[in-house]
Amino acid sequence: MAFPACLPPRRADLSRPAVMRLVHRERHAVQRIGWLRAAVLGANDGLVSTASLIVGVAAAGVGRGEILIAGLAGLVAGAMSMAAGEYVSVSSQADAEKADLERERGELAAMPEAELEELAGIYAARGLDHDLAMQVAQQLTARDALGAHARDELGITDVASARPVQAAFVSAATFSAGAALPVLVAAAVPAAVVLPAVALSALVGLGALGGLGAAAGGAAPLKAILRVVFWSAAAMAVTAGVGRVFGVAVT
Numbered sequence: 001m002a003f004p005a006c007l008p009p010r011r012a013d014l015s016r017p018a019v020m021r022l023v024h025r026e027r028h029a030v031q032r033i034g035w036l037r038a039a040v041l042g043a044n045d046g047l048v049s050t051a052s053l054i055v056g057v058a059a060a061g062v063g064r065g066e067i068l069i070a071g072l073a074g075l076v077a078g079a080m081s082m083a084a085g086e087y088v089s090v091s092s093q094a095d096a097e098k099a100d101l102e103r104e105r106g107e108l109a110a111m112p113e114a115e116l117e118e119l120a121g122i123y124a125a126r127g128l129d130h131d132l133a134m135q136v137a138q139q140l141t142a143r144d145a146l147g148a149h150a151r152d153e154l155g156i157t158d159v160a161s162a163r164p165v166q167a168a169f170v171s172a173a174t175f176s177a178g179a180a181l182p183v184l185v186a187a188a189v190p191a192a193v194v195l196p197a198v199a200l201s202a203l204v205g206l207g208a209l210g211g212l213g214a215a216a217g218g219a220a221p222l223k224a225i226l227r228v229v230f231w232s233a234a235a236m237a238v239t240a241g242v243g244r245v246f247g248v249a250v251t
Protein backbone atom coordinates (compact mmCIF):
# COMPACT_ATOMS: atom_id res chain seq x y z
CA MET A 1 0.00 0.00 0.00
CA ALA A 2 1.39 3.36 -0.96
CA PHE A 3 1.54 6.16 1.59
CA PRO A 4 0.49 9.62 0.42
CA ALA A 5 4.09 10.87 0.71
CA CYS A 6 5.21 8.27 -1.85
CA LEU A 7 2.76 9.34 -4.53
CA PRO A 8 4.10 11.21 -7.56
CA PRO A 9 3.47 14.97 -7.74
CA ARG A 10 -0.20 15.72 -8.21
CA ARG A 11 -1.21 16.23 -11.79
CA ALA A 12 -3.15 19.30 -10.75
CA ASP A 13 0.11 21.26 -10.49
CA LEU A 14 1.23 20.22 -13.94
CA SER A 15 -2.05 21.17 -15.54
CA ARG A 16 -1.88 24.77 -14.35
CA PRO A 17 -1.29 27.17 -17.24
CA ALA A 18 2.44 27.69 -17.69
CA VAL A 19 2.29 31.41 -17.03
CA MET A 20 0.65 30.80 -13.67
CA ARG A 21 3.23 28.26 -12.67
CA LEU A 22 5.93 30.80 -13.50
CA VAL A 23 4.52 33.56 -11.31
CA HIS A 24 5.59 32.04 -8.03
CA ARG A 25 8.02 29.38 -9.01
CA GLU A 26 10.80 30.79 -6.89
CA ARG A 27 9.82 29.84 -3.37
CA HIS A 28 12.46 30.11 -0.75
CA ALA A 29 14.21 26.91 0.36
CA VAL A 30 13.13 27.43 3.94
CA GLN A 31 9.50 27.04 2.92
CA ARG A 32 10.00 24.45 0.22
CA ILE A 33 11.96 21.85 2.12
CA GLY A 34 11.05 22.63 5.70
CA TRP A 35 12.92 23.98 8.66
CA LEU A 36 14.88 20.86 9.54
CA ARG A 37 16.43 20.48 6.12
CA ALA A 38 17.14 24.22 5.90
CA ALA A 39 18.90 23.99 9.27
CA VAL A 40 20.92 21.01 8.06
CA LEU A 41 21.95 22.93 4.93
CA GLY A 42 23.02 25.96 7.00
CA ALA A 43 25.13 23.80 9.32
CA ASN A 44 26.56 22.00 6.30
CA ASP A 45 27.63 25.35 4.77
CA GLY A 46 29.25 26.50 7.99
CA LEU A 47 31.08 23.22 8.48
CA VAL A 48 32.47 22.82 4.97
CA SER A 49 33.53 26.47 4.48
CA THR A 50 35.14 26.89 7.90
CA ALA A 51 36.85 23.48 7.83
CA SER A 52 38.21 24.24 4.35
CA LEU A 53 39.42 27.64 5.55
CA ILE A 54 41.20 26.11 8.54
CA VAL A 55 42.71 23.31 6.46
CA GLY A 56 43.95 25.86 3.92
CA VAL A 57 45.51 28.09 6.57
CA ALA A 58 46.98 25.11 8.44
CA ALA A 59 48.49 23.77 5.21
CA ALA A 60 50.30 27.08 4.79
CA GLY A 61 52.25 26.17 7.92
CA VAL A 62 51.15 28.98 10.27
CA GLY A 63 50.74 28.63 14.04
CA ARG A 64 47.62 27.68 15.98
CA GLY A 65 46.87 31.30 16.92
CA GLU A 66 46.62 32.32 13.27
CA ILE A 67 44.58 29.19 12.47
CA LEU A 68 42.05 29.99 15.21
CA ILE A 69 41.80 33.66 14.16
CA ALA A 70 41.13 32.58 10.58
CA GLY A 71 38.54 30.02 11.71
CA LEU A 72 36.69 32.48 13.95
CA ALA A 73 36.78 35.21 11.30
CA GLY A 74 35.39 32.71 8.79
CA LEU A 75 32.62 31.74 11.22
CA VAL A 76 31.56 35.34 11.86
CA ALA A 77 31.87 36.47 8.24
CA GLY A 78 29.91 33.45 6.99
CA ALA A 79 27.16 33.86 9.58
CA MET A 80 26.75 37.56 8.70
CA SER A 81 26.73 36.80 5.00
CA MET A 82 24.15 34.04 5.42
CA ALA A 83 21.94 36.29 7.57
CA ALA A 84 22.11 39.18 5.11
CA GLY A 85 21.47 36.96 2.10
CA GLU A 86 18.54 35.26 3.79
CA TYR A 87 17.06 38.58 4.93
CA VAL A 88 17.23 40.06 1.44
CA SER A 89 15.89 36.92 -0.21
CA VAL A 90 12.95 36.41 2.14
CA SER A 91 12.11 40.14 2.19
CA SER A 92 12.00 40.39 -1.56
CA GLN A 93 9.80 37.31 -1.70
CA ALA A 94 7.45 38.87 0.84
CA ASP A 95 7.41 42.13 -1.15
CA ALA A 96 6.63 40.28 -4.37
CA GLU A 97 3.77 38.38 -2.70
CA LYS A 98 2.40 41.59 -1.20
CA ALA A 99 2.49 43.31 -4.60
CA ASP A 100 0.78 40.33 -6.26
CA LEU A 101 -1.97 40.36 -3.63
CA GLU A 102 -2.49 44.11 -4.01
CA ARG A 103 -2.82 43.73 -7.78
CA GLU A 104 -5.23 40.84 -7.32
CA ARG A 105 -7.30 42.85 -4.83
CA GLY A 106 -7.55 45.66 -7.37
CA GLU A 107 -8.56 43.32 -10.18
CA LEU A 108 -11.20 41.68 -8.00
CA ALA A 109 -12.70 45.08 -7.24
CA ALA A 110 -12.49 46.35 -10.83
CA MET A 111 -13.71 43.30 -12.74
CA PRO A 112 -15.26 40.65 -10.50
CA GLU A 113 -16.93 38.85 -13.43
CA ALA A 114 -13.69 38.32 -15.35
CA GLU A 115 -11.97 37.20 -12.15
CA LEU A 116 -14.74 34.66 -11.49
CA GLU A 117 -14.33 33.29 -15.02
CA GLU A 118 -10.58 33.17 -14.49
CA LEU A 119 -10.95 31.18 -11.28
CA ALA A 120 -13.42 28.77 -12.89
CA GLY A 121 -10.97 28.36 -15.77
CA ILE A 122 -8.23 27.34 -13.34
CA TYR A 123 -10.43 24.65 -11.78
CA ALA A 124 -11.54 23.45 -15.22
CA ALA A 125 -7.87 23.15 -16.26
CA ARG A 126 -7.32 20.99 -13.18
CA GLY A 127 -9.97 18.54 -14.33
CA LEU A 128 -13.38 19.75 -13.14
CA ASP A 129 -16.09 19.97 -15.77
CA HIS A 130 -17.22 23.47 -16.68
CA ASP A 131 -20.37 23.67 -14.57
CA LEU A 132 -18.75 22.23 -11.47
CA ALA A 133 -15.71 24.51 -11.92
CA MET A 134 -18.02 27.53 -12.07
CA GLN A 135 -19.91 26.33 -9.00
CA VAL A 136 -16.67 25.87 -7.03
CA ALA A 137 -15.42 29.26 -8.17
CA GLN A 138 -18.67 30.95 -7.15
CA GLN A 139 -18.74 29.39 -3.69
CA LEU A 140 -15.06 30.10 -2.97
CA THR A 141 -15.47 33.67 -4.26
CA ALA A 142 -18.46 34.19 -1.97
CA ARG A 143 -16.46 32.98 1.00
CA ASP A 144 -13.03 34.57 0.40
CA ALA A 145 -12.36 35.76 -3.13
CA LEU A 146 -8.85 37.08 -2.48
CA GLY A 147 -7.86 33.93 -0.60
CA ALA A 148 -9.04 31.70 -3.45
CA HIS A 149 -7.14 33.73 -6.06
CA ALA A 150 -4.01 33.91 -3.88
CA ARG A 151 -3.99 30.16 -3.38
CA ASP A 152 -5.14 28.84 -6.76
CA GLU A 153 -3.95 31.54 -9.15
CA LEU A 154 -0.79 32.92 -7.51
CA GLY A 155 0.27 29.85 -5.54
CA ILE A 156 0.53 31.79 -2.26
CA THR A 157 -0.60 29.26 0.33
CA ASP A 158 0.35 31.03 3.55
CA VAL A 159 0.21 34.80 3.23
CA ALA A 160 1.99 35.44 6.52
CA SER A 161 4.67 32.82 5.91
CA ALA A 162 7.72 34.97 5.08
CA ARG A 163 9.53 36.21 8.17
CA PRO A 164 12.81 37.80 7.05
CA VAL A 165 14.30 38.54 10.48
CA GLN A 166 13.54 35.06 11.79
CA ALA A 167 14.96 33.46 8.65
CA ALA A 168 18.13 35.58 8.98
CA PHE A 169 18.65 34.52 12.61
CA VAL A 170 18.08 30.85 11.83
CA SER A 171 20.57 30.96 8.95
CA ALA A 172 23.24 32.68 11.03
CA ALA A 173 22.68 30.30 13.95
CA THR A 174 22.81 27.08 11.93
CA PHE A 175 25.86 28.27 9.97
CA SER A 176 27.64 29.13 13.25
CA ALA A 177 26.75 25.75 14.76
CA GLY A 178 28.32 23.96 11.79
CA ALA A 179 31.35 26.28 11.74
CA ALA A 180 31.95 25.79 15.49
CA LEU A 181 32.98 22.14 15.05
CA PRO A 182 36.22 22.70 13.09
CA VAL A 183 37.13 25.74 15.21
CA LEU A 184 36.71 23.76 18.45
CA VAL A 185 38.64 20.79 17.06
CA ALA A 186 41.47 23.10 15.93
CA ALA A 187 41.60 24.60 19.43
CA ALA A 188 41.54 21.25 21.24
CA VAL A 189 43.94 18.93 19.43
CA PRO A 190 47.79 19.05 19.59
CA ALA A 191 49.18 21.66 17.18
CA ALA A 192 50.93 19.06 15.02
CA VAL A 193 47.72 17.30 13.99
CA VAL A 194 45.36 20.26 13.48
CA LEU A 195 45.06 19.68 9.73
CA PRO A 196 44.18 15.96 9.71
CA ALA A 197 42.01 16.27 12.84
CA VAL A 198 39.95 19.13 11.39
CA ALA A 199 39.62 17.41 8.01
CA LEU A 200 38.55 14.07 9.53
CA SER A 201 36.12 15.52 12.06
CA ALA A 202 34.62 17.71 9.34
CA LEU A 203 34.04 14.70 7.09
CA VAL A 204 32.39 12.79 9.94
CA GLY A 205 30.21 15.79 10.79
CA LEU A 206 29.28 16.37 7.16
CA GLY A 207 28.41 12.70 6.72
CA ALA A 208 26.15 12.86 9.78
CA LEU A 209 24.45 16.03 8.50
CA GLY A 210 24.07 14.47 5.05
CA GLY A 211 22.38 11.43 6.55
CA LEU A 212 20.12 13.61 8.71
CA GLY A 213 19.16 15.80 5.76
CA ALA A 214 18.42 12.79 3.58
CA ALA A 215 16.31 11.20 6.29
CA ALA A 216 14.38 14.44 6.76
CA GLY A 217 13.74 14.63 3.02
CA GLY A 218 12.84 10.98 2.70
CA ALA A 219 15.86 10.11 0.50
CA ALA A 220 18.33 7.23 0.83
CA PRO A 221 20.86 8.26 3.55
CA LEU A 222 23.86 6.24 2.37
CA LYS A 223 23.96 7.82 -1.08
CA ALA A 224 23.65 11.30 0.43
CA ILE A 225 26.42 10.59 2.95
CA LEU A 226 28.82 9.30 0.29
CA ARG A 227 28.08 12.26 -2.00
CA VAL A 228 28.59 14.92 0.67
CA VAL A 229 31.75 13.25 2.03
CA PHE A 230 33.27 12.96 -1.44
CA TRP A 231 32.64 16.58 -2.46
CA SER A 232 33.66 17.96 0.93
CA ALA A 233 36.90 16.00 0.83
CA ALA A 234 37.50 17.42 -2.64
CA ALA A 235 36.81 20.98 -1.40
CA MET A 236 39.23 20.60 1.49
CA ALA A 237 41.89 18.99 -0.67
CA VAL A 238 41.74 21.92 -3.08
CA THR A 239 42.01 24.50 -0.28
CA ALA A 240 44.83 22.56 1.37
CA GLY A 241 46.66 22.51 -1.96
CA VAL A 242 46.16 26.25 -2.44
CA GLY A 243 47.21 26.89 1.16
CA ARG A 244 50.38 24.86 0.73
CA VAL A 245 51.36 26.58 -2.50
CA PHE A 246 50.58 29.98 -1.03
CA GLY A 247 52.41 29.17 2.23
CA VAL A 248 55.50 28.11 0.31
CA ALA A 249 55.35 31.23 -1.86
CA VAL A 250 54.95 33.62 1.09
CA THR A 251 57.51 32.16 3.49
Ligand SMILES: [Zn+2]
Pocket residue numbers: 104107115118149153
Ligand atom coordinates in the same frame (compact mmCIF):
# COMPACT_ATOMS: atom_id res chain seq x y z
ZN1 LIG B 1 -7.35 36.52 -10.24
